[in-house]
Structures are given as structure tokens and as C-alpha cells.
Amino acid sequence: MTISKHTMAALTPQHTFRAMHEAVEANVDPMGMTVPLLHAQLAWATHPQELAEAASEFSTRMLALQWHSWQRMLGLASEDVELANPDDTRFADPVWKESATWDVAKEWYLMTTHHIQDMLFKSPGMSNRDRRRAAFWWREWLNAMAPTNFLLTNPIAMKKAVESNGESLMRGMKIFIDDLQAGNIRMTRPDDFKVGTNLATTPGKVVLQNRLLEVIHYTPTATETYRTPILIVTPWINKFYILDLTPKKSIIKFLLGQGFDVYITSWKNPDASMADVGFDDYLTEGIGAAIEAVRSVSKSDKVHAAGYCIGGAALAAYMAWANRKYAAKDVPVASATFFTTLVDYHKPGDIEVFLDEGSFHFLSRKMEEKGFLDGKEMAAAFRLLRSNPLIWHYVVHGYLYGEAPPPFDVLFWNMDTTRMPAKMHTWYLRNLYLDNKLIKKDALEVAGQPIDLTRITQPVYSVSAADDHIAPWKQTFRLHNLVSGPKRNVLSSSGHILGIVNPVVNPPKREYWVGSAERHDSPEEWQERAEHCAGSWWEDWMRWIKPQSGALGKPQAMANKAYPAKADAPGTYVLES
Numbered sequence: 001m002t003i004s005k006h007t008m009a010a011l012t013p014q015h016t017f018r019a020m021h022e023a024v025e026a027n028v029d030p031m032g033m034t035v036p037l038l039h040a041q042l043a044w045a046t047h048p049q050e051l052a053e054a055a056s057e058f059s060t061r062m063l064a065l066q067w068h069s070w071q072r073m074l075g076l077a078s079e080d081v082e083l084a085n086p087d088d089t090r091f092a093d094p095v096w097k098e099s100a101t102w103d104v105a106k107e108w109y110l111m112t113t114h115h116i117q118d119m120l121f122k123s124p125g126m127s128n129r130d131r132r133r134a135a136f137w138w139r140e141w142l143n144a145m146a147p148t149n150f151l152l153t154n155p156i157a158m159k160k161a162v163e164s165n166g167e168s169l170m171r172g173m174k175i176f177i178d179d180l181q182a183g184n185i186r187m188t189r190p191d192d193f194k195v196g197t198n199l200a201t202t203p204g205k206v207v208l209q210n211r212l213l214e215v216i217h218y219t220p221t222a223t224e225t226y227r228t229p230i231l232i233v234t235p236w237i238n239k240f241y242i243l244d245l246t247p248k249k250s251i252i253k254f255l256l257g258q259g260f261d262v263y264i265t266s267w268k269n270p271d272a273s274m275a276d277v278g279f280d281d282y283l284t285e286g287i288g289a290a291i292e293a294v295r296s297v298s299k300s301d302k303v304h305a306a307g308y309c310i311g312g313a314a315l316a317a318y319m320a321w322a323n324r325k326y327a328a329k330d331v332p333v334a335s336a337t338f339f340t341t342l343v344d345y346h347k348p349g350d351i352e353v354f355l356d357e358g359s360f361h362f363l364s365r366k367m368e369e370k371g372f373l374d375g376k377e378m379a380a381a382f383r384l385l386r387s388n389p390l391i392w393h394y395v396v397h398g399y400l401y402g403e404a405p406p407p408f409d410v411l412f413w414n415m416d417t418t419r420m421p422a423k424m425h426t427w428y429l430r431n432l433y434l435d436n437k438l439i440k441k442d443a444l445e446v447a448g449q450p451i452d453l454t455r456i457t458q459p460v461y462s463v464s465a466a467d468d469h470i471a472p473w474k475q476t477f478r479l480h481n482l483v484s485g486p487k488r489n490v491l492s493s494s495g496h497i498l499g500i501v502n503p504v505v506n507p508p509k510r511e512y513w514v515g516s517a518e519r520h521d522s523p524e525e526w527q528e529r530a531e532h533c534a535g536s537w538w539e540d541w542m543r544w545i546k547p548q549s550g551a552l553g554k555p556q557a558m559a560n561k562a563y564p565a566k567a568d569a570p571g572t573y574v575l576e577s
Helices: 005-010 013-025 034-045 048-073 100-121 128-144 155-163 167-182 240-244 251-257 279-298 310-325 350-354 357-370 375-385 387-400 409-415 422-434 473-481 523-529 537-548
Strands: 204-209 213-218 230-233 262-267 303-308 333-339 444-446 449-451 460-465 487-492 511-516 531-534
Touching: 034 128, 048 100, 100 128, 128 350, 128 387, 155 167, 155 387, 167 387, 204 279, 213 279, 230 251, 230 279, 230 310, 240 251, 240 262, 240 409, 251 262, 262 279, 279 303, 279 310, 279 422, 279 444, 303 310, 310 333, 310 444, 310 449, 333 537, 350 375, 357 422, 375 387, 460 473, 460 537, 473 487, 473 523, 487 537, 511 523, 511 537
Parallel strands: 230 262, 230 303, 303 333, 333 460, 460 487
Antiparallel strands: 204 213, 213 262, 444 449, 487 511, 511 531
16 A cells, blocks of 8 residues: 555645545545545555555565466466455455466455555554445455456456356346346346245234234144234334245244234335334334234233344333333333344444444435435445455356346345335434434433433343344343343344244254343353354343243133234235335
8 A cells, every 4th residue: 555756745645535535525435435445545645664564574475476386387386375354255255366477366366455455454543443434445446446347357257257158248247237127236036936925935914014013923733822922023224024035944834833912014105205204103103003903912011022123122112112102011111122123322333334424314315306216326335345255256257257146035035125204213323323212311202201221121032143243142132231120132143134044953054142131241251151052042042031931721802893914915015125
């Protein structure tokens, strides 16, 4: 990362701060990219000693790589100087090791990438947040410039083109044109799956439909069901059927088999007409209305509520709201389960790179114009967080190799995006992500009640995922430092989706750590004493929730006069595009 005299001249504090100001004023920095990159350049330009040390380190690495390159070109054995990260599969093909030419090309790219990233993470005089953001945007550019992404620098692509007499490139061009017309780099083909046909096929009935959501009541499969039903509050940022993909992966089907009466929320995909729908509406007309429908149909005074991701954050707000509004004995929720749920947004994971005042105001104005935030924009941001496996992998295999993406139900669901109402999403970003008010005592007022999570006295079961980059587990653990009731925490292997969609299989494929949690615990203290188990946490959840669910008895009717059956599962809202 060298800096020329001209660059040094341009990197005076006056020039850099003027450029930063102009970028923000002109709204050309909507994703928070320009300012941290300029700040990183300024940091190095104003710390010549550290810059000299970094240049010296680069020279040492370059000399070692030059020696390795000469040895490889002369046919001599030489160990790699630069190694790809363990999860980087771009150079997994043996040709990148066996061919001296391609090995040298690979290592020069890796050395440049590693050195730039190391410098950015060591930038003097910058906050950790700005370092991470600058490193993120540089990494995006470096990932885009990888030799694997271009035909003439990808030996596998050239070999496939020769062996197929150019047919692989013709197929790749067709895939490219199809993606261009679709406006997206597709990870699976749209005709591989159909909701209600080979996804979300568990039988049930819609028993509530209002302007915000449908509530689906699933047909019991056990001859006897527990007295207390389960309502799952899904995130409105995605469609609900991630929890009912296929029979083998469906947590809905699993719960039915365990003897539970199961309900789930399916949120409406909003359009401009819902621009003024706010978070208060999602809490009262959404979660509150769903709970009342479940209580009526099940003839149970209380329900077990489970919230996933943002649905969990909304459930936490509802629980604090209900514990303020009602006497403890009248709160309609018997227990709360949270799947990968953030309530403390101090360190919200990799999504932090997109969130600052500038990007917030840009998004707010954009949502005001449309009345909603397009789900494709949100999905694109999340794909950038893992651009090599979620973007460039499909560019290389699709456009260069001519390989259509294989059917994959999770990726089909991932591309089946939803929108967010402007008012609600603006409120959510401001009050939770930017101002972190959900953890502050009575700092938020929702539907007429001040919100304090310490008022939640009901039993809490929380599930985090070890490899979750959207809701990092050490941050989701903070829930236990806030709520007041008895708490049990689970740390599942895998990430944000597969850590939750974690069916029971034999032999076990995954693992988890589990144990009670105390309000004074740190994540590390909890993990030290947690029990390590092989298999799926679903089984532990059943051991925890069944003793709190009352007696087994004959299943209740699927609907009643107050909440008649309106449609078959999976309902109508989930089919809206």
C-alpha cells in the first residue's frame, strides 16, 4: 500500500476533510464507504513512522515471495509463502498449487490482499469501527479483483472452455443474460421450488388475517397435545417458511410430532400503501393480535412465544410492554424463546459497516420516496457481507464455467425477499441499531408503554449460533443480562440459519452448548460451565418447555367462530412478491 508524492500532496488534512464533507453533503456515500477509506489514507499519511514500518514489512514479504517465485519457475520445491484462509475455496483446485505459473499468480494476489487488510486493521489514529469499515470496503474491491473472477486468469475456466469447444462460455453467457434480466445474481433457479408445493407443505389453516399478518394454525399430528400452544413470531424481513422448508428440515413438523399445538406468523409483504405503518402497529396488530387469536382458538389462557431474529427483538419489546400493561398473572405469555435475537445493538455484527448517520439519512429519504425498503436492497447488503461465497462463487461457476446453480431450498428462500414499511423500518434503524434504546430503561415508548426489559419475569430460553455474522452470539447473550426471569442459554454450531434449522438426525451432524444463565454472566463465563452436547438443541428445548406446557389432552378444533379458517396453509401473504 504505497503512497506517491501526488497522493501525499492530496492527503493533507484540509483536502481529506473537505473530500469527506463533500461526499456526505452530496449523498455519494450512502453505504458509509467513502469516509472511512479517506480517513484510513489520512491516518497513514499523518503517521510516517508507522507507514515506513508497514512499507518495510511489505518489502520483506515481497522478497520472500520473489524467492519462492524463482524457485517455482526453476522447477524446485518451495513451500507457499502466502496461504489462503481456511474458508477461502477460490484456490482449492490443484492447478493453483501444481502449476508454477498459477501458484505464483495466486500468491502475489494473496500477499497484496493480506498486506492491505493488515494495514487497514492497524491504521493508527482510527477507531476500531472505522478500521473495520475501511477494511470491509477494501476487501470488497480485492475480492472483485481476484484472478479467479476473470476468464484469462482462471485456468479452470479456460480448460472448461477448451474441452467443451466454447460451450461452457455460451452457457455462461445465457446465465449472465438471464441474471441481467432478473436484476440479480441468482443463487438458485426460480423454477426449482414452489411454496406450497415442495416448500412449506405442512397442513394447516389461516385463522387470522389482518392488514399486517396471517396466523397459521397447523394441523396436529399427535393424538394428544399439550395444553399450552406455541406461537412462533417470524421476522418480517424474510418469509416465514424458513422454519417449514421441507418435512425433514421443518421445526414446525418436529413440534407437531412432539405433541404441541403450533401457530406461526406470516407477515404481509408491504407496498407503498403501508408507508405509515409503524412499529407500534407491528406490536399490537401483529404480535398482540396473533397471541389473542392463538388463545382463542386453543382455549388456553397463555401461550409459549418464540421469536426469530428481528421477530425476537419485537417479541422482547412485546414482553416488556405486556409486563408493564398487565398484572404479572395476566400476561398472556407463559415463556419466551428467542432464536438468534439481538436486543443490545452495541456491536450488531458485520451489518455495522452499513450503519451510520449518513447511511441512515440516505435510506430514510429513499424509503420516504418509495414508501418502503425493497427487500432486494437489503438482501444485496447481506450478500456483500460474504461476497466470495454469495456473489463471486456464482459469477465464476455461472458465467465462466457455464454451470447452473443446483437446487438449494435455503438459497431459494433467501432470494424470496420482502419489503419493509418506511415508517417502521426507519424507527427500527434509529431506535435500535443507531441509538440502542431497547436496552435502556424506559428510553422507548411503544404503544403507550415505556419499555424496560428487566420487567420480563417469564422463563426465557435463548438460542445463539456460533458462526452467526448477523447476530453474533456474544452479543445475543446480552439478553440474559437484562431480563429478570429464569434463563437457559444455548449456543448452537453453524450460522444464523443453519444454527436454527437444525433437525434431529442420526448420527448427529452438529453440536451445541447449553446451561442456565445469570444476569451477571459474561458469554465467556457462561461457556466455561456450559454442557457440551452432540446433536440438535431442538431436543433440549423440548426437555425445557414440556414441563411448562400443562397436561396432554385431545387437540382443539382448528378454528372457531371468532377466528374461522380463511385459507389453507401456507396462506396467501407468503405468495405475494
